[in-house]
Amino acid sequence: MPKTSRSPRPRTRRPQADDRLHYRELTGLWLQWLQRPEYMPLDRWLRKHNTKGSALRQQPALAQAMFQAQRYLQLACALEHQQRQDSELSDAQWQQWDQQWQPSHVEQLDAAHLWHWVQQRCQENWRWPDGFRHYEQRAEIFRQFRDASQRPLSAQWLLWHGIRPSWLSALRQRQEYSHWSDAQLTHWLTQQSEAAPLWLRVNPIANSAQLDQQTIYNELLQEKISVQRRGEHLCAHGGRGIGIGMTNLYKAGVIEIQDLASQHIVAAIKPQAGEKIWDACAGAGGKTLAMASQMNNKGAIIATDLHDYKLAELKRRAKRGQLLNIRSFVWEGNDVLKLPKEIARQQGFDKVLIDAPCSSSGTWRRNPDARWRFNEHDSQELIALQQRLLHLASQSVRPGGELFYATCSWQVEENEQQIAQFLQQNEGWQLLQQTMLGAPEHDADTMFVAQLKRL
Known part of the structure; x- marks a missing residue:
């Protein structure tokens, strides 16, 4: 009997796993966030909950979604409010609603509705729950609001970009002090709708092989880092999970993460080998490390902060970067610093930096939840603290030395007005320069620095 050829059996295609985020996961994480201790920053909360086996560890995209939700928190509430109205609200009505x-x-907003508005604004492809109601109506409300938000600086335009309309008067004041054009102001505002890139800095002390920018760029690409060359600098994209901290160059201390505006503050200080410098509010040491890297391990940097755990991180980073001229200890900012003997012999430090606690309004792109902690009461408390730190730290500058006051805020009252008040109350000082750094000129955070000289 002749053999008959048998046609091959068609292979059954395995269903592809749907790795899109689901509202169930987003809602669960959001409800956990609402139970957080008051004023805990989102980045710290995410680190605390990114444990082995957690949803955040298994799906890193959840963290990015949480940042998007914070960025458009008020917009989601506005869209939900509009859905309940019989007609579209006018610009004046939106300003009144904002007040x-x-x-x-947002706690009164159904979590699924929050995520639906955020999904539309960010054009994400998340999975809805079965039976999600009134989708067509919500989609139409969203389109109407989007179309009505085309006029720059209108209330709806500001809401669309994650900015409270009531902040416009303070932003206009910044525009006036910085001589921004309307185009620069609107550009700065649109920048707040997107995360800033992660700027990198090369540490020449640890870069013993003297790797040039092109070599560092190529090595990062080989380690699957989405890196770009922008002039003399490198930056990485892709959110907070891009893995810079796992690269060989980072582990060897050759590269550090430091925002471009922060790097520009250090450039204004011009640290020199052999100088005695005090970083009064050092935190985890971003500027301390950058200054030390330019001093060739000569001279000394005293780094102080209110929080010992931040200084512990500074020490770890300094060790990785092979920086040997840094000494750190806690300073609570209540009294004038007791000068170390070698500093007292020259009647004070050559340079003092007060990177003052502030509203962090210049970091909204990186920390969007900070904008919802931005209020008048807290601002007044910070302003009083800033002036006290400025007054105390200034007494540790030697005659002929320089005092640098910096913030990561765009508020005039935290910056230029603080300097004006200090000069009015303290004789023997000369203002050399003061300026805003970073955005809108650069794709970075927004920071301020003032340089004063003791006469």
């Missing part, structure tokens, strides 16, 4: 709105109002 009454509080960040806590």
Whole structure:
């Protein structure tokens, strides 16, 4: 009997796993976030909950989604409010609504509705729950709001970009002090709708092989880092999970993460080998490390902060970067610093940097939840603290030495007005320069620095 050829059996295609985020996962994480201790920053909360086996560890995209939700928190509330109205609200009505709105109002918003508005604004492809109601109506409300938000600096335009309309008067004041054009102001505002890149800095002390920018760029590409060359600098994209900290160059201390505006503050200080410098509010040491890297391990940097755990991180980073001229200890900012003997012999430090605690309004792109902690009461407390630190730290500058005051805020009252008040109350000082750094000129955070000389 002749053999008959048998046609091959068609292979059954395995269903592809759908790795898109689901509202169930987003909602669960959001409800956990609402139970957080008051004023805990989102980045710290995410680190605390990114444990082995957690949803954040298994799906890193959840962290990025949380940042997007914070960026458009008020917009989601506005869209939900519009859905309940019989007609579209006018610009004046939106301004009135903004005056009454509080960040806590988001707790009254159904979590699935929050994520739906955020999904549309960010054009994400998340999975809806079965039976999600009124999708067509919500999509139409979203289109109407989007179309009505085309006029720059209108209330709806500001809401669309994650900016409270009531902040416009303070932003206009910044525009006036910095001589921004309307185009520069609108550009700065649109920048707040997107995360800033992660700027990198090369540490020449640890870069013993003297790797040039092109070599470093190529090595990062080989380690699957989405890196770009922008002039003399390198930056990485892709959110917070891009893995810079796992690269060989980072582990060897050759590269550090430091925002471009922060690097520009260090450039204004011009640290020199052999100088005695005090970084009064050093935190985890971004500027301390950058200054030390330019001093060739000669001279000394005293780094102080209110929090010992931040200084512990500074020490770890300094060890990785092979920086040997840094000494750190806690300073609570209540009294004038007791000068180390070698500093007292020259009647004070050559340079003192006060990177003052501030509203962090210049870091909204990186920390969007900070904008919802931005209020008048807290600002006044910070302003009093800034002036006290400025007054105390200034007494540790030697005659002929320089004092640098910096913030990561765009508020005039935290910056230029603080300097004006200090000069009015303290004789024997000369203002050399003061300026805003970073955005809108650069794709970075927004920071301020003032340089004063003791006469």
